[in-house]
Amino acid sequence: MTYPIVVYGHSVLRKVSVEINKDYPGLNQSIEDLFETMYNSEGMGLAAPQIGKSIRLFVIDGKPMAEDEPSLADFKKVFINAHISERCGELQPMNEGCLSIPGIREEVMRESHIRISYYDENWQFYDEVYEGYKARIIQHEYDHLQGILFTDKVNPLKRRLLKSKLIAISKGKFEASYKTILPGRKIK
Numbered sequence: 001m002t003y004p005i006v007v008y009g010h011s012v013l014r015k016v017s018v019e020i021n022k023d024y025p026g027l028n029q030s031i032e033d034l035f036e037t038m039y040n041s042e043g044m045g046l047a048a049p050q051i052g053k054s055i056r057l058f059v060i061d062g063k064p065m066a067e068d069e070p071s072l073a074d075f076k077k078v079f080i081n082a083h084i085s086e087r088c089g090e091l092q093p094m095n096e097g098c099l100s101i102p103g104i105r106e107e108v109m110r111e112s113h114i115r116i117s118y119y120d121e122n123w124q125f126y127d128e129v130y131e132g133y134k135a136r137i138i139q140h141e142y143d144h145l146q147g148i149l150f151t152d153k154v155n156p157l158k159r160r161l162l163k164s165k166l167i168a169i170s171k172g173k174f175e176a177s178y179k180t181i182l183p184g185r186k187i188k
Helices: 027-040 132-145 156-170
Strands: 045-047 057-061 076-098 101-119 125-131
Touching: 027 045, 027 057, 045 132, 057 132, 076 132, 101 132, 101 156, 125 132
Parallel strands: none
Antiparallel strands: 045 057, 057 076, 076 101, 101 125
16 A cells, blocks of 8 residues: 655654564555555655654665666665664765655765664564665664654754745645645544
């Protein structure tokens, strides 16, 4: 099922997500729904809070960037109960966008290396190190589980300049090729 994407200003995007167990009701369906919604919205990653579920779950498929970054061609993963335990390496700038903040892209500084522990869809545990593009994509989606948006990470001057655009998004004044849920609207 394709869900609408929750947009900037909705309270679910600011909550710290809760851990789940392998008996979480409808977990496999939630994973399928995240991938389907992500593909229909032309995203590379999607976190459960972006479809209104405040649980520690996100999915990634780097294939859309494989032409520019070949290592992403087969980078399709499910992250359950993820926790980043280490961020290191030099801070690198890169332009980021987010399905929950349509029409805005900004330069964000992120560490080049991370260590993350998580479970996959089969409840196999991993403790892995990622770098470069993979680390960046994971950090972006992981931030959603922490109630953090990429606009929180832009420099303070740029954040002030974005304020009116973010307020406009929260009021529904934006264009997106996918269905969305505005702040104050009930999530099904």
